[in-house]
Amino acid sequence: MLRFARPISRGRFAAAVLAASLVASASLIAAPANAAPATGFTVSGTVKMADGAAVPTDAEVSFSGANGSAQPTPVVDGKFSFPNVAPGAYWLNLQGAALSEFTDFNVSDSDVTVNLTAQLRGTVTGTTAVVGASVDNWVEIDAYTPEGEKVQTTTAKLSEGGEYSLHMLPVGTYKVGFSKSSTGTSSIPMAKQYYDRTPALSDAKTVTVAAGGTIQGVDARWNADGSITGYVPEVELGTVEGTVTTDLPKDGLEVLVEFEAVEGGHKEGTFAFFADGTDWDGKYRAELVPGTYRVGFSKSSSSSSSVEVTPTYYGGATAETAKTITVVANKTLSNIDAKLTGPSVPTDPTDPTTPTDPTNPTTPTNPTTPTTPQVPGSGEGLPTTGPAAPSGSVTAGVSSSGTVTPGESIAVAAIGLQASASVDVYLHSTPLFLGTLKTNASGGLSGTVNLPATAPAGAHHIVLHYTVNGVATELAIAAVTITPEAAAAAVAKARAAGKLPATGSDAMSTMLLMSMLLAAGVSATLVARRKRATASV
Structure with a gap:
């Protein structure tokens, strides 16, 4: 857990004068009517x-x-x-x-x-997906004791990678269940299942949570019709990765990357995301059953962008002219790239980069790294701290910049972080812990955190806390605002549900104290240390 002190500079008046003024002023502060002095x-x-x-x-x-x-x-x-x-x-x-x-x-x-x-507690993480279909549903993930008692619940959105985290479970043994949430637009039924792909809790595999540890790969998969039978998860998988680029407007554009098996026509899909006119990471990554595939790129049906995109394939404009790729177990096939075009953008005739041969370890992957564009919320004006780093080394953003509501979930994504590392997510300026997310083997981060019902009104930043070469680092990735009306409504709702005790506030004391200090001629200037760095991990 990363913690950050916030040192401040003091006024030049002697400490004794300031202390005396505070004592004298405090004695004169008036309390509200019918209330005892604070x-x-x-x-x-x-x-x-x-x-x-x-x-x-x-x-x-x-x-x-x-x-x-x-x-x-x-x-x-x-x-x-x-x-x-x-x-x-x-x-x-x-x-x-x-x-x-x-x-x-x-x-x-x-x-x-x-x-x-x-x-003592630990964490369970994994992914959820419907194989061969693009589904915009939420999945409910539940942790159970071996006896069947539900102890924790979280959710994952299939159209945003399907990743989840059962954060800080008490040390012990659990079974994990997956079911379709009531939120979503798809009509696929999605039968309830338990890890590892069984319809019965009694047959579910158990996972053992260790203190401070994270269990990865507790996944759920459905067939395109929502069933869980017939899927064979025990085979060792291979990995395919690449980059999607385009000269089209990127606002709200979501790209479906679909892998069609040459034999049998079986399909699996993953996504590449664009948001607010900026490419989040320009990359995708998928784990597939070994075999030969065609790779298609098209606009996702859940995309909010109105731009027209011409579907294309890796190495060709159609399925008939596309190149095929061969996925090998425990190998990574890189550079399976595509450039999307539309009616107003001519197709680039350049032959795509030949993928790295996964069977020849002496053949290096193309080391060229595309420049990562800036993500909204990670640019100038947002406070950061930590060691200096090359520009663009960490790129991050959230799904809900602007006005947010306490009690809602916020999706967080980033690239360029340390692989397989824990990243804490806070709401600043007064730090409010929102949750811990885990980076993948490539240093990518994707997950959701909940904004507590007690989050105060005002202007805030969503801030990542992590470590760079042993140095505690903060990176503000988005500016958000909570209106007083939204804050009050969230607290009232939580209190009505019995989740919060009655609360009160008295801002008059602070205002009167400041007035007394000014009247006494004492000025204390608090200067927050400017935090500056875009971290390289």
Whole structure:
């Protein structure tokens, strides 16, 4: 877990003068009518592990609420303490590489003790897909105990890669189930299945979650008719990767990359995405059963772009003239590229790059790396921090820039990160943890995080926290805004559902304190350290 202190520069007046002014001003602050004067209290407590083991050394506690928040502070000898906490309702957050616990507490008119019992945790990840069909459905993924008790639920969108993460499950053994969510436009029934492709929970394979570990490859597949029978997942797969380019307008353009088996006509598909006029990563990657395929490129039926795209194939304009590729188990076939055209863009007659021979390890893949265009949200004006890096080394974006609503999910994608690494996603300026995503073997990142119902109103940034050569790094990837109306509605909805305690706020104290400081002639300038770098990992 990456944590970032935010040092500030102080005014040039002596510390003693500032402290005296604060004490004098605080005594003069008027409380709201019919309310006692605001007073800070101490919130302290203990952290114990459910199994009696020692608390991990990376354990940190923070809190947030309507009347204030605190940066993560280490748990020392199983204890923590926060002084001068204003009255109000708060959420307490315990975090670590294998820790994730939350509880609420309320400060009224005295000190508060909050004791936490924690469990070591780990994560399960995988992908979901309908083989041979383009489906715009959500899939519900559930983790069960071996006895069948559901302990956690998440979702994945098939048209956006189908990736999911069951984040921070308690250490133990689980079975994973997959079913069609009520959200989606496809009429394919998608029979319920359990890992590894069985219709019965009793026959499902178990996965064992270790402390701080991530189990990958817990996948689900459906046939084009929604059935799960007849699919053979036990074969070893080969990998195909390439780049899709175009001179057409890219706003909202989604590209279907489809692999048609020469024998039997079986089809599998993956996607390449464009958003807001910028190519997210220009690349695609698919794992296929060994065999010979034709590769087709066309506009996806779920694309929001109105631009016309002429379907094409790798090495030819039609299926009859297309080149075929041979997928070999445990080998990667690179440079299966295409350039999309439309009625107003002439076809490039240049013969595509010959793919790398997967059977000859001495033949290198074409090392040319296309320039990665800038993604909205990763450019000038968004704060970053970390070591200097070449321009364009990390490219990232989200599905919901602009105005967002607490309680909704936000899709996050990036390339150029360290392979098989954990990336924490936060809402800034006051950091609010949204979730942890895992990069793939190519350093790509794709997944969704939930915006909590307690996310405050105002202008924010979606920020990635990760490590570059041992240095903690932040990268702001999108600017978002939460309106006061949306924030209030989300809190009211959560409170009505019994998920939040009653809350209150008192902004007058802060305003009056600032006025008293100015009247006393004391000025404190807080200058946030400018964070600058686009990380190379």
